[in-house]
Amino acid sequence: MQTIVHARYSLNNGAFAQDLSVCVDGEYIVDAGAYSDLTSRYPEAERVGGDDYILVPAFTNAHDHGRAVGTLALGIPDDFLELWLSDLARMPGIPPYLASLHSGLQLLQSGVTAVAHSHNPVSWTDLASEIPQAIRGYADAGVRVAMHPPIVDQNLLVYAERERFLDFLPAYIRARLPESDMIAPDADEYFAILDDLYDNFHDSARHRAHIQVSPAGGQWCSDPLIIRACQWAQERGTRVQMHMLETRYQSIYARKTWGKNFIGRLDDIGALGDWLTLAHMVWVEDDEIELLAERGAGVAHNISSNLRLRSGFAPIAEMVAAGVPVGIGLDGHTLDDDQDFLREMRLVWTIANRSGMASPDLSADALWNMGGAVAAAISFGADAPLGRLEAGGLADLVLLDWASAKGKWSPADYPPAALLPEFLLRRIKRDHVRHVMRGGEWLICDGEHVNVDIEDVEREIWERLEFEGEEAPSQLGSYLRRFYRHWDDAESPSE
Template identity: 50%
Template sequence: MLENPHPQQIIWAGTALPNPHVPAQSNFGVCVEGNRIVAAGSHQELTDRYPDTPQKGGDHLLLMPALVNSHDHGRAIGTGSFGIADDLLEIWLLQLGAQPTLDPYLAAAFDGLQLLKSGVGTVSHSHNPRNWQTLETEADQTIQGYRDVGIRVAFHPPIVDQNPIAYDPEVFHRHLPANLRSLIEPTDASSVLSTKDYFCLCRNLYNRFHDDQQHTVQIHVSPAGGQWCSDPLLLEAVDFAQQHQTRVQMHLLETCYQQQYAYRRWGKSFVQHLDEIGVLGPWLTCAHMVWVDEADLARLAERGVGVAHNPSSNLRLRSGIAPIAVMNQAGINLGIGLDGHGLDDDQDYLREMRLAWTLGNQPRASSPNLEAQTIWQMGTVGGRRITLGEDIPLGCLAKNEMADLVLVDWAAIQGMWPLSAPDGLLRRATRQHVKHVMVNGDWVIWDGQSSQVNEGEIIDRLQEQLRQQNIAELEGQAKDNRSLAHYLRSFYAEWDNH
């Protein structure tokens, strides 16, 4: 572990991005005491003011706030490593049952390390239970894994109470051969936690882990998606969040079939329905929102709803491209999430920001322009707003902000030709350029390596777990899933014609 015997230190760089609302600064630094920034300004001014304070930094570096990953799942290993090919979301989800079971602590620790090494200081973790009946134990271990490596986590366990396989289960069941109907009965929504048990679990996790002082851990609730959750469940989630002054995160309008589901069910858009029953509000973050009706954007902005944009995942799972430039123009709070499904399976948040910027600028002269500054905001203060909340002092390099910051190799990013920031940073930077990361006043990454845990040991233990998997059982599960997938694809193909 990197020792810091001094209660105070100056961190500076030749170039800095203190916050998304001001231009890049030259020779800028911050003075950190404990876990807070106590002063920010020019390097020379800080040196004169704190002459005996030790310093870290350099002319060749760029100083920036730590980034916020606003939606993820902490899988540790990409699904392609297990032979699960990218597909339509509805088909792909079915294949996840054939994944090997990994220790939740190791998965979170490994995933947290990859994010930290990409400059991320906070992750919003939407948990995928390995076993619904041991969800609380999984939650404990997952939170501990993230905290041991030094990353902040907003943890939200999921709940579903309807449509676990298909959005019209009765029709889907009727089209299945009898031998396949038995395969989906164990995955009926009644086999997961009851609503009572779920909110009891959330209350226990909140009481044990929720940190409303340092915000190292937050506990949120997560009705998994509008199509997977009944109206009463959604309203109880909102009620829980408001009572506990926490947040709700849910998947919404990720695919065209989810958009169609709303019109088939209620004869109106998902957003309109959720607004009418009282789900929308500043407590809510919706992940994906690829298929949102443009007419609903003003309503989302007025209600203060946040949107976590997941460009890589939306491409890989054939969902499409979310209209984030139009969302931004409408005044919607936006963040960016990797969703555990980046293009290269490497949890590179800097590359994900580049993809969001590139895809966000759509054809036609009449399309709104999405500037680099907006993407930078989505990765910092915007992400903090929709992940941890409006009033959390995080995402800027300013006095009284929590000390979450990153130093990247700006000289290596520029190469032979000078660049401006943040444009040049977003166009060229990758995780390989991240040198040092501080979270909550602690150097958790130094020279690109963890100062908190032995990453090699974590990798060795994960590889050993993979070697011990029952391959024949997993292959049998995968075969059953492929049989179901054929009929599920045919089921949704009929929706394409209506």
């Protein structure tokens, strides 16, 4: 059975497309063109859509943790990243299946059909069983997942100068810290788990799930581990995703450790390529941007999270202007704590266009691609046919409600078509997402999931949450703040 999906307006490759409809057969778009052409070529096809809608390719969330419930709701206040992380382990664990099922449902309601999921284990020793559960959760929601099981092998307590940090601490806090801040699994175990996951779940044909490798962050992983991860991915034609240069202190760590910047160091060890995506990249320098563009490495930008964790402002317009593929990720930490991808696109656009006439521009068209085709390419690879309204593409589509997105005030034939990408980007939010198709299947109809009741999932999560009493805060925060302030003082005061 074929379906023609049509709308008053369409956006493709970020731009307004005049009279562009698609014909879907099975999981794919088999034809794209004028509505009258498609109805004459496929007279038997079912017709969905109409003048009440805007048709756009579905979005990809290029970096997230699939937490389901925000960290604040679970008792962890926002703070500087380093301080926030020191308390994150206090959070009650949500069973991975429920967490990713709920996260997937939230994303779908926002028009997102694919996510890069950086897994935060409930228990690191259960990684091998948690990942399949998380994959199943996304599968039941109907969201494609690029799965990143994490590994770390150094610097968990502080990025460097551990002994000096320990000297800062009162004896009673020091006594509570584990001997070493390392956690299982070790590299051999990790890659054995990864091999297994890859054999069982990696789907490079239909792109339902990808297994990728994730040395969790530059400062938390040794060179040998990063090199091994990059080789593992290249041998299998899959990707690497790492957190990188999220805070100023990570950038200072690189200079302290190697006397050069982080991206230069990655290049030295052969860890930069078009198979790599780096999340955050707030503190990237000009010559690092050039290197990223030269090597084709992608960046997942997480503006809300960077604001909430006081990390700073990534030079997104500069990166896009240099040719770095930049996609948008929510990091499970949006400004309104609601995983609204459309509002996040608006926030990225607004903040990326800075003051000063010499500042580069970031267009609305570029933004639509950063949420769509580019986010898909840096998450699932440039070969995955996602994020475009064209024949051969996977049929992941969103119909937005035109009347409510437009509002009541503007005349019938306004805005001018050329301004449509900008107009919509300024106005849309999750409430305007009416219908969402993933792989030829309508999963969201009239804003609701066709198979799963999100409120049932929420109830189950709250019932299963184990608040093991009020676990005491680590009390490391104020000491970490003092410790890293010394790093600030040693650096030049300019930002």
